[in-house]
Amino acid sequence: xxxxxxxxxxxxxxxxxxxxxxxxxxxxxxxxxxxxxxxxxxxxxxxxxxxxxxxxxxxxxxxxxxxxxxxxxxxxxxxxxxxxxxxxxxxxxxxxxxxxxxxxxxxxxxxxxxxxxxxxxxxxxxxxxxxxxxxxxxxxxxxxxxxxxxxxxxxxxxxxxxxxxxxxxxxxxxxxxxxxxxxxxxxxxxxxxxxxxxxxxxxxxxxxxxxxxxxxxxxxxxxxxxxxxxxxxxxxxxxxxxxxxxxxxxxxxxxxxxxxxxxxxxxxxxxxxxxxxxxxxxxxxxxxxxxxxxxxxxxxxxxxxxxxxxxxxxxxxxxxxxxxxxxxxxxxxxxxxxxxxxxxxxxxxxxxxxxxxxxxxxxxxxxxxxxxxxxxxxxxxxxxxxxxxxxxxxxxxxxxxxxxxxxxxxxxxxxxxxxxxxxxxxxxxxxxxxxxxxxxxxxxxxxx
Numbered sequence: 001x002x003x004x005x006x007x008x009x010x011x012x013x014x015x016x017x018x019x020x021x022x023x024x025x026x027x028x029x030x031x032x033x034x035x036x037x038x039x040x041x042x043x044x045x046x047x048x049x050x051x052x053x054x055x056x057x058x059x060x061x062x063x064x065x066x067x068x069x070x071x072x073x074x075x076x077x078x079x080x081x082x083x084x085x086x087x088x089x090x091x092x093x094x095x096x097x098x099x100x101x102x103x104x105x106x107x108x109x110x111x112x113x114x115x116x117x118x119x120x121x122x123x124x125x126x127x128x129x130x131x132x133x134x135x136x137x138x139x140x141x142x143x144x145x146x147x148x149x150x151x152x153x154x155x156x157x158x159x160x161x162x163x164x165x166x167x168x169x170x171x172x173x174x175x176x177x178x179x180x181x182x183x184x185x186x187x188x189x190x191x192x193x194x195x196x197x198x199x200x201x202x203x204x205x206x207x208x209x210x211x212x213x214x215x216x217x218x219x220x221x222x223x224x225x226x227x228x229x230x231x232x233x234x235x236x237x238x239x240x241x242x243x244x245x246x247x248x249x250x251x252x253x254x255x256x257x258x259x260x261x262x263x264x265x266x267x268x269x270x271x272x273x274x275x276x277x278x279x280x281x282x283x284x285x286x287x288x289x290x291x292x293x294x295x296x297x298x299x300x301x302x303x304x305x306x307x308x309x310x311x312x313x314x315x316x317x318x319x320x321x322x323x324x325x326x327x328x329x330x331x332x333x334x335x336x337x338x339x340x341x342x343x344x345x346x347x348x349x350x351x352x353x354x355x356x357x358x359x360x361x362x363x364x365x366x367x368x369x370x371x372x373x374x375x376x377x378x379x380x381x382x383x384x385x386x387x388x389x390x391x392x393x394x395x396x397x398x399x400x401x402x403x404x405x406x407x408x409x410x411x412x413x414x415x416x417x418x419x420x421x422x423x424x425x426x427x428x429x430x431x432x433x434x435x436x437x438x439x440x441x442x443x444x445x446x447x448x
Contacts, residue, residue: 014043027126031074033414037078039081041081069105070131074171114127118298120199126143145350183330185425188444189433191446212285221286235268238303312376320371325402329399412424
């Protein structure tokens with residue numbers, strides 16, 4: 001019996017092969033540079049389908065991958081079996097408990113809207129279009145990270161299927177080792193079908209962006225780095241050097257321009273938050289200033305990350321500090337006056353609540369990160385891949401002396417060195433994660 005027949009005999013109604021209706025939609029992802037072409041897609045309609053698919057795969061010794069929602073897979077997949085979670089897209093908000101039970105096929109966009117209808121906030125990332133499950137499995141840092149920590153700190157429980165255990169509820173009281181691992185361990189731990197998270201008591205904030213012209217960018221970045229470290233934990237910020245495309249979706253002052261973009265999110269009063277921005281506005285006059293009181297439902301507008309699928313070439317590094325030499329290296333390799341095919345060089349200021357775990361210890365790595373450097377090449381398909389990789393790598397190489405040994409796994413990209421993914425955890429975390437993976441997937445069937 002071939003594997004497709006085995007899945008169908010197990011009662012799974014939608015099993016797809018290349019060329020079948022729905023196959024392309026099932027394998028499509030955000031990153032067009034990642035080729036996803038499994039030989040078989042189990043398009044799970046229910047958690048029971050997931051359990052059946054994992055059981056069949058375990059019985060046959062068939063390795064399998066998971067296709068989530070949002071930005072999709074980060075690694076290529078050629079042949080083999082994939083379980084699509086897209087149909088598991090329900091959100092149930094419990095206002096009294098201030099929680100949301102979220103299907104594994106949901107992106108944060110759906111959850112943010114559902115929570116906002118009750119005056120609550122979902123612990124999403126800067127790009128709400130990202131899938132909930134993959135984001136939480138990697139920890140996740142969002143626009144209010146300094147106030148509330150990693151998003152995975154707010155997970156109450158998971159419903160997960162593992163090859164060894166089948167369907168399992170995982171929480172601080174049930175399978176605590178797996179609960180530790182699923183919050184930050186990212187891959188190889190099981191197939192999550194739903195997750196219950198705590199919602200945040202936030203209905204609005206002071207947020208938005210300050211955009212500065214290219215000729216002011218270096219001065220603004222220097223002021224930003226001294227300013228951001230002194231902010232209270234109630235405020236989370238980042239800065240990015242952007243080379244923006246010509247687009248009617250952008251204001252004329254930004255379309256086709258090179259700008260420095262300061263992203264700002266504060267839980268302080270409007271007056272206090274605006275006062276915090278005074279040093280930046282004194283450094284230069286913004287060409288666009290969108291900071292004001294805003295509903296949390298529109299939190300994605302702070303970063304205004306791209307939403308259309310594109311080829312992604314990126315790399316990341318964690319930094320304890322950004323001194324004058326590191327800033328000079330960033331500007332020399334990736335400044336807005338440099339001829340380079342980069343689209344963004346970003347520094348996120350962390351610290352605050354990200355430095356320590358929540359009520360329960362977890363597997364999130366890189367908690368000592370004070371600044372996160374992310375570098376992206378222009379998403380131009382005609383640009384040779386090695387050119388994009390080289391451009392990103394030049395910034396990472398120039399700043400290598402300031403890098404911490406650990407990374408943040410959700411940001412590791414193709415331009416990072418091969419060991420960067422595993423470097424997301426320290427030695428003790430990595431050994432413990434490997435032990436837990438072997439316990440719940442002894443055959444090593446779950447593909448990263």
